[in-house]
Amino acid sequence: MTLDAELLEILVCPNDRGDIDYLEDQQVIVCRTCGYRYPVRDGIPVMLIDEAEKPSGGRKK
């Protein structure tokens, strides 16, 4: 899926369906509620829990 604006507006976190922010400079998508960080590779968000960077000792689902 390409990173079009429309998709970005409705995308949610696959872990807890929380709202997300796209940090363009870091090429990463961060969940506002669980803090999982998803990489964006070649303009494609990799919204997979297995690929996410989890906050250390952070909240879980």
Added chain:
Amino acid sequence: MADAAVLDRIFKAYDVRGVVPDELDVDLVRRIGAAFVEWSGLSRFLVGRDARLSSPELAVALADGITSRGADVADLGLASTDLLYFASGSLDLPGIMLTASHNPKQYNGLKFCLPGAKPVGQDTGLGDIRAIVERDGTAVAHARGRAADVQLLDRYVEHVLGFTDVTTMRPMTVVADTANGMGGLVVPAVIERLPVTLHHLYPELDGTFPNHPADPIDPENQKDLKAAVLEHDADVGLAFDGDADRVFLVDERAGDVTGSVLTALVARAMLRREPGAKVVHNLICSWIVPETVRDEGGVPVRTRVGHSFIKQVMAETGAIFGGEHSGHYYFRDNFRADSGLIAAVVALGELSDADAPLSSVLAPFRKYFASGEINTRVDDPVATIEEIAATLADGRQDRLDGLTVEFDDWWCNVRPSNTEPLLRLNAEATTAEILAEKTALVLGVIRGEGGNR
């Protein structure tokens, strides 16, 4: 698995529905998902699911089938059917809703739409999809598509609220029974934005439907709602079906509001917004529907029974609204998709404006007496219809769907079932006496009393 006999059973006129896993299992759902991609040739698909116990597993299989053909999935997660249609309309994407609507808990199924919430029925794709499922053993994987989770509930709530004026609405008390179905997700999200005190029955999403079946057309399933309306002195009661696309209302006295009466009320509201507009109704709706549309300066358009006919005629005529006696309400400005929630919100707006009890608001619409649909098993539906036509030769007849005969003080329609040797009779009259007499007359012909069968 998936032999022709099973596919015959589960592919219905407008959707797929079957018992899990005997008729519908993960493998078949995966293949149906892949077949929809192949048939449509499109590259991104919305999916949503209801809260049935089998839905999570089938949703994984559905996404797998879609991505196996290289297409992407945007997953709404738990959703109502009207929410999926809204998503399809507003994002201009095709969609699949995993739901068996109001069926018992052991069922599941799929409803399909094309971009813009365009319907997919037996003759508009479902038959071809079925043929692909039957022909293909397994889906061919090449470049696999991606799946992402998306959320559109907030946008849908704003969209629904756009059908009324929230700022001028008076405080009211509403009881909603969502029957542990998907209305539990969308109904409170909308009602909480209105100046309304909500008493919500069975809000939990529970695929075991522990309280009563999620099928409000059965009066038995409205008993709790009616009791709660009286107990709370509520202004109106709302009953939603399992996937929350259909709604039925009860008034403040716990009296039934038929689909025709609600169609008339909503039609009046829509015509006051857009004078002269067209309103579509199917031919078993009460006389009150075309009569109200004409009284409000609109143009009534009559269609055959069946949701693909309503949507098609709405598209051809540009009609603002369409209603079916069965509790489906279609709005031009909702991508012509049906939404019980929008109908309920429009009705609340009318009730608010009237500053009178709902039973008073509806009194002018409750002037005819209807038989309800009476199904009779017959050997030869076609011959029986001809006998009725001969018996009622002095009436105004048309053959838009089965046979309709109109007189000055009553009318009836008889139409054959598509799948069974059944005749469906609907009759309506200006008095209960005429209704009883004429219904008996037509049923006498159907049952072969005094005629050959």
